[in-house]
Every structure is written in C-alpha cells, then in structure tokens.
Amino acid sequence: MTAPQPHDDSASRFIDDYLLYLMARASHLISEEFHEQLRRKGVSVPVWRVLAGLVGSSGETVTGLAEICLLQQPTMTKLLDRMVRDGLVRRAQDPRDRRVVRIGLTPRGEAIVAELVVAARQHEAEVLARYPEAEALALKSLLRAVLSRHVRGRRGAG
Amino acid sequence: MTAPQPHDDSASRFIDDYLLYLMARASHLISEEFHEQLRRKGVSVPVWRVLAGLVGSSGETVTGLAEICLLQQPTMTKLLDRMVRDGLVRRAQDPRDRRVVRIGLTPRGEAIVAELVVAARQHEAEVLARYPEAEALALKSLLRAVLSRHVRGRRGAG
DNA sequence: ATGCGAAAATTGCATTTTCATGGATGCTGC
DNA sequence: GCAGCATCCATGAAAATGCAATTTTCGCAT
Numbered sequence: 232m233t234a235p236q237p238h239d240d241s242a243s244r245f246i247d248d249y250l251l252y253l254m255a256r257a258s259h260l261i262s263e264e265f266h267e268q269l270r271r272k273g274v275s276v277p278v279w280r281v282l283a284g285l286v287g288s289s290g291e292t293v294t295g296l297a298e299i300c301l302l303q304q305p306t307m308t309k310l311l312d313r314m315v316r317d318g319l320v321r322r323a324q325d326p327r328d329r330r331v332v333r334i335g336l337t338p339r340g341e342a343i344v345a346e347l348v349v350a351a352r353q354h355e356a357e358v359l360a361r362y363p364e365a366e367a368l369a370l371k372s373l374l375r376a377v378l379s380r381h382v383r384g385r386r387g388a389g
Numbered sequence: 390m391t392a393p394q395p396h397d398d399s400a401s402r403f404i405d406d407y408l409l410y411l412m413a414r415a416s417h418l419i420s421e422e423f424h425e426q427l428r429r430k431g432v433s434v435p436v437w438r439v440l441a442g443l444v445g446s447s448g449e450t451v452t453g454l455a456e457i458c459l460l461q462q463p464t465m466t467k468l469l470d471r472m473v474r475d476g477l478v479r480r481a482q483d484p485r486d487r488r489v490v491r492i493g494l495t496p497r498g499e500a501i502v503a504e505l506v507v508a509a510r511q512h513e514a515e516v517l518a519r520y521p522e523a524e525a526l527a528l529k530s531l532l533r534a535v536l537s538r539h540v541r542g543r544r545g546a547g
Numbered sequence: 548a549t550g551c552g553a554a555a556a557t558t559g560c561a562t563t564t565t566c567a568t569g570g571a572t573g574c575t576g577c
Numbered sequence: 578g579c580a581g582c583a584t585c586c587a588t589g590a591a592a593a594t595g596c597a598a599t600t601t602t603c604g605c606a607t
Contacts, residue, residue, distance in 0.1 A: 245444035245506055246457070250513045251420050252441070253532040258412040259459045260539045265409060277593090283410070286403035293556060299404065301417045306594060308557055313593095330555045330602045348403055355408045361538055366531060373528045374411040380519055381418045435563090451586060464564055466587060488572045488585040 265354045274347065277302065277310050282319065282336070282344040283351070290333045292325075319343065423512045432505065435460065435468050440477065440494070440502035441509070448491045450483075477501065 246252040269279050277300065284299040285291060291299065297307035311334060314320045319340035325331035336344065359367040404410040427437050438458040443449060449457065455465035469492060472478045477498035483489035494502065517525040 244442070244446045246441055249441070249509065250516060250529060250532075251416070251423060251509070253529060253536065254412070254416040255420060255459065257532045257535040258409070258416040261535065262409050262413060283404055283407070284402070288402045294554090301413065303595065304556070305558080305596080309593075312557095328555085328603070332556065351407065351409070358408060362534065366534065369527060370531045370535070371408060371411060373524060373531065374408075374415045376520065376524065377415040377419065377528070378411065452584085461565070462586075463566080463588080467563075470587095486573065486585085490586065 261358055264358070265351060268350055268354065269347070272347070274343070278314060278319065279347060281307075281310065281314060281334075282340060282347065285320070285334065285336050285340075286344055286348060289335050292331050292333060296334055314340075419516055422516070423509060426508055426512065427505070430505070432501070435464075436472060436477065437505060439465075439468065439472060439492075440498060440505065443478070443492065443494050443498075444502055444506060447493050451490050451492065454492055472498075 266276055269276060274282075280300040280302075281296060284296055293307050293311065294304055296311075297304045300307065302310070311320060311322070315322060318337055320334050321337055323333045323335060325333050362370070424434055427434060432440075435458065438460075439454060442454055442457040451465055451469065452462050454469075455462045458465065460468070469478060469480070473480060476495055478492050479495055481491045481493060483491050520528070
C-alpha cells in the first residue's frame with residue numbers, strides 16, 4: 232500500500248507506444264481544432280457529423296447514418312428527432328421498403344452544411360500543410376488502407 | 390422540396406475524402422475490435438482508458454488523466470468516483486500542492502490492468518500484422534508526428 | 548395466401564456526460 | 578503579510594447516451 236508517487240511522471244507510459252491510443256489521440260486532438268469552430272457556430276459535433284454524412288449522398292437510412300457517424304441506431308434516432316425539430320433534416324419513407332426511413336437535408340440544413348464544409352476543407356488544408364506533402368499523402372493513404380480492411384456491408388466501396 | 394432520393398448512394402461523399410473523418414473512422418473501427426474484448430471482461434471503455442493511462446505512470450492528477458483519456462475534467466471526477474467505489478484506483482493528496490489529487494492504482498486495479506495490457510498488446514500485434522511491416526511502422530510514425538504538433542503542457546515530451 | 552424468422556426504426560429507463568459554477572489552495576507583486 | 582488572480586477538484590441540474598424490449602414490415606418457404 233505505498234502511496235502514489237508524484238514523481239516518475241514521463242517514464243515510459245504504456246499508452247505512449249500503443250497504436251490504438253495514438254490513433255484515438257491524434258484523431259481527437261486534430262478534430263478538437265475544428266470542433267471549436269463548430270462551437271462558435273452553435274453546431275454540436277454529432278449534428279455536424281450527420282450533416283456532413285449527408286453531403287453528396289442524400290437519402291441515407293437511419294442505420295446507415297449511424298454507421299457512418301460511428302453512433303448506435305437508437306442514438307441516431309434521437310439525434311434525428313432533434314435535427315428534424317430544428318429543421319435541419321427530414322424523414323421520408325423509402326418507396327420500396329416501408330421499414331426504411333430515408334433522411335434528407337432540408338434547404339436550411341443544406342445551407343448550413345455548405346458553410347461548414349467550406350470551413351472543414353480549409354481546416355483540413357491547414358492541418359495537412361503542417362507536414363511535408365509526402366507525409367500528408369501517406370497519412371491519408373495509410374488511413375484508407377486501414378479502413379479498407381473493414382468493409383462492413385457498404386456495397387461498392389470506393 | 391424534392392424528396393430524398395434513395396439511389397445515387399456511393400457517388401462521392403464528402404466524408405470519404407475528409408481527413409478528420411478518415412482518422413476518426415479508422416480509430417473507431419480498430420478500437421471497437423478491442424472494446425468488444427473489454428465488454429466480455431466487464432470493463433467499460435472509460436475505465437480501461439484510466440487504467441491504461443496509469444500504467445507506467447503512477448500519480449497522475451485528475452486533470453492530467455482527463456487530458457490523457459480525452460475526457461473532460463468533471464467527467465473524470467465522476468468516473469474516478471465509481472472506480473474508487475469499485476476498488477480500482479484510490480485518491481491521495483499531493484504532498485506539495487493540496488489542491489492536487491493524485492490517482493493511483495490499487496492492487497486490484499493493477500492486477501486487472503496487467504491482464505488487459507497483455508490483451509491490448511496482443512490485439513495491437515494482430516492489427517499491425519495485417520499490413521506490410523513498413524506500412525505499420527509508417528503509420529505509427531506518422532501518428533507520432535501528428536501528436537508532436539500538439540504538445541499541450543506535458544513537459545519533457547519524448 | 549399464410550406463417551415464421553429477420554431487419555429497421557422507435558421507445559423507456561437507468562446511467563453517464565456536459566456545462567456552468569462553487570470552494571479551496573497556491574502563486575505573484577507589493 | 579495581503580490582495581488579486583490562476584489553478585485544481587467537486588457538485589448539481591439538464592441533456593445525451595446505452596441497452597433492452599417493442600412494433601412494423603419484409604423475404605421466403607410452404
């Protein structure tokens with residue numbers, strides 16, 4: 232029962248060489264930069280993810296959006312409730328399968344996400360500009376490689 | 390007011406070329422693999438992060454742990470309440486600064502995290518084995534480069 | 548046609564997180 | 578020694594989340 236020792240701080244922490252932590256931390260820190268911009272515009276992170284997930288692909292399902300946004304389905308349903316209430320998206324029945332709900336941007340949602348995408352692209356450019364171009368390209372390429380190992384149902388993956 | 394169109398699915402979604410999304414998704418998908426192991430052992434993700442954050446560095450502060458675990462400070466305080474209740478960690482006053490609370494693993498916490506770290510290292514090895522060794526090394530290296538741009542307070546960064 | 552298993556979305560309840568704030572200690576300049 | 582400010586942790590009310598169970602619809606074999 233020795234007391235916790237304050238010294239010996241940056242000895243060799245497990246997490247500092249742990250891949251999953253490096254990824255989570257890198258993702259979190261870079262994302263936080265943009266999330267601060269979102270805060271200033273009064274848009275929450277989950278709302279941004281849904282809006283962004285709909286850009287270039289109108290008509291996602293609830294389950295599909297949940298998978299895209301890395302959330303669970305019930306969480307997505309409740310999030311969509313709020314976004315519908317706020318006039319950002321709307322629900323529509325799928326003409327072929329009445330179990331399915333298709334989510335689409337409202338004009339208001341489209342206007343908001345259009346602005347945000349501009350800011351996101353600019354921020355991404357700033358982030359990438361911090362590194363030699365080769366590294367920047369390699370990073371994206373490696374991330375794609377990681378993701379390609381995880382094809383989950385999404386047909387016609389690019 | 391055109392209805393959401395179900396077709397035109399995998400055209401060219403914004404997020405598929407968005408760095409922050411690639412990072413978040415890669416991190417999430419790989420992490421989920423290990424989180425499923427955690428679930429089977431009855432350990433929640435935040436608890437694992439705290440335990441892992443303490444390995445090799447006893448005596449972290451509450452704020453420090455929050456930063457390490459990518460959580461907010463009040464979240465960490467309440468998470469630590471539960472972990473203290475469950476006998477995983479304990480609080481101790483810093484001898485030099487009475488505002489500071491030092492968090493240390495209990496013997497029970499140490500035993501549990503020791504097992505988990507073994508599983509984590511094994512999972513990491515499995516993940517890295519999916520790629521050519523050069524890619525695996527490059528990925529870690531690039532993530533470190535990203536993180537090195539974000540030295541936040543932590544002194545003596547490696 | 549009809550019944551049966553599977554899939555999609557929602558709802559309810561308990562838990563957890565967040566945001567804003569409060570209380571206490573430490574530090575600096577005078 | 579003391580005022581003023583920064584830092585650290587804890588708390589409380591409100592919102593969001595996770596998990597399990599429910600409902601509706603579909604696909605398919607009979």
